Amino acid sequence: MAKGTNQKLKLVYLMKILLEKTDETHSITMPEIISSLEAYDITAERKSIYADMEALRTYGMDIIGEQKNKTYYYHVGNRQFELAELKLLVDSVQASKFITAKKSNELIKKIEGFASKYEAKQLQRQVFVTERIKTMNETIYYNVDKIHAAIGTNVKIKFQYFQWNVDKKMELRHGGEFYYISPWALTWDDENYYLIGFDSEANIIKHYRVDKMLKIELTEDKREGKEHFTQFDMAVYAKKMFGMFDGEEQTVKLEFENRFAGVVIDRFGKNVTVIKTDEEHFTVNVNVAVSGQFLAWVIALGDGSKIVGPESVVSRMRKEIERLNRIYL
Template identity: 30%
Template sequence: MKSIKKSERILGIINVLKKYSDEENELTLQEIIDYLHEEFIDEVEFSKVAISNDLKELSDSKYVDIIINNERNGLPKYYSYKNRLIEIQELRLLMDAISSARFITKKDKEKILEKIKRLTSLSLANNLQNQIYLEDYAISGANRVKYTIFTLHNAIHEKKIIQFKYGRYNVQKEFTLSHNGLTRELHPYALVWNNDYYYLIGKYVGKEDMVHLRVDRMVDVNMTDQPFKVDEHFDTSEYMNRLFHMYSGAEKDLKVRMNNSLINVMIDRFGEDVYIEEDGANAFILRTKAIISDGLVKWLLTWGSDAKVIDPPELVQMMKEESEKMYNIYNN
């Protein structure tokens, strides 16, 4: 019979316990040995005394969570690996997020989901069968996006300027580069995932205003060796909270009168800390800061006559103009 080092044997035991045991499935000493034979093939001889001593050492160790249930009434001891770094409920959330992401191809999703299942026991992995439909559709360039995201994360972490080109689709569904394919330079601040798309927030070199760009529309992305200084006052959460449909624009104080039926929608959108003031029996006044843009206009029009803009005046005018355009479309 072939022999192996103690260190290799212990690693084999840990692997067996991680793979085949959990809170609901415990293994006897003989079952562990049987699985070890499967791992190392039958050429290796495993002593019950040696394996039992190894399990005792692992149980006493502060680095591995091995649980031993002592024998009672002549029954054998049971062993299991518990307290995993990621609980099965958390693995489920990860799988659902991956399944729903439009920037990941179906093929890549299937690969990632199988890898996630390997983070728990085989028994629990059977309970992680995907319940969300995996669409064949993925955004154009999805294979490229994962590498772009990796580069951008590194640039943000190291505070290095990036170079890239940007493009959009035309009505012929052709992807064309903006600014005649000019290479742009930008200070990358943060990556956000919004409405199934990744966006990069940052400042163009030499500019003061923040911008946000669809990552899947960025091509030839490279991190340079040039460092930049981050604006310490910039808050990603505040910036995103003031955007609507990812449109850029000037930030203003927003005041809107809304029907009470929209209170939960507004709390979902702005959080419980948003300023709300009762206005009669059936309405309330919403006050917040927002980026004034076509995106905000479209968002407000979603609520029809249940939302009336009071301030700022330029937004009131934008709402009137857009409403008139809609009226004319349906009356011509």
């Protein structure tokens, strides 16, 4: 039997064939393996393929052979990712506002590469990227990479920050001046990616939407604010922020009807202290950034929720209700 031009790649292509054409519910026979190798201009005999499959098993591939009606069928069992895990990754990419539609489709295509061609079809059937609200900033990947590089090398970054105007055009904030920030962490909240950093000029921790950052550059200045992040807890920080809107951090006392216990635990965590006030109500004291978004969250819960204190926050809620009355009544 004459050897094909890709003979030295036989083991690689055998692995490719098994990974692409088999899974827990799809198998391949030896004649089909030989035919598939021939499609790559590789000739092989059964004996050599048996030896190659044994080598792949030694490498770590879970190649399973089963006999049915005098015919052996082969398939890959355990993979690097289970189908359920791949579906979870696809769902995460779909849900991420900070990834553009174009990049989402590219990523999902790569994720499909970890599955057989049959499982890849299942992943494709649940892809609904086109109609989702996605960022329009194509530099998001490079932004994240630069921020990680700055954190890794312990330097500040500078960047421009923008918002969308009524003409659907980018409008630079602060007149286009660069922000100089010490980056300390990245977090994903409310389907968006945020940089958590220290603003030396204001001497406070701030956060920025990564997809709204432009022209990120690493500086030669060392990061500042380490003392603020020594005991920093990202989960606690995220719980204080509502939709990542800034506000003055205060301890607020809230009263709820018992039916909202699940809502409160989902928002503030299972460790929140719940104090029963009567058979139908309970109160909690929570540290939050008091913003319009926080007030809107309380209002959205309806009659079953109320801000009890402090008076400054109660007064702010009254003013918010008056504002809404002026608009809608």
